[in-house]
Amino acid sequence: MTRSLFALREWASDRCPPLSLTPGGIPAPTAKMVVEQLKEHGHVTRGWIGVRIQAVTADIADSLGMKKPEGVIVAEPLAGSPAVKAGIASVT
Numbered sequence: 001m002t003r004s005l006f007a008l009r010e011w012a013s014d015r016c017p018p019l020s021l022t023p024g025g026i027p028a029p030t031a032k033m034v035v036e037q038l039k040e041h042g043h044v045t046r047g048w049i050g051v052r053i054q055a056v057t058a059d060i061a062d063s064l065g066m067k068k069p070e071g072v073i074v075a076e077p078l079a080g081s082p083a084v085k086a087g088i089a090s091v092t
Contacts, residue, residue, distance in 0.1 A: 011042060017060075019078055022079075048081070049082050049083045050077060050080075050084065051081065051083045051088065052075045052076040052084045053072040054075040055072055056071050056073055060073060074089070074090050074091060075091075
């Protein structure tokens with residue numbers, strides 16, 4: 001596997017814990033964060049890593065030696081983005 005796949009997985013695991021939601025539901029921690037930011041700053045700030053992602057298909061999983069197709073890969077880091085500055089590259 002490439003550095004981009006590991007880096008994205010590591011980044012997401014630290015920031016996106018698994019959640020069980022009903023369709024259209026908003027996780028309570030997300031709602032709380034939005035309310036706090038609106039109260040303090042009058043707007044909501046979202047994180048941006050600056051990549052285009054692609055779902056891992058069966059063919060991609062096979063080519064990367066993955067046991068099953070799950071998750072996403074970096075299809076393209078966007079020029080000048082935090083991803084480029086961190087050295088994240090697309091899967092080749």
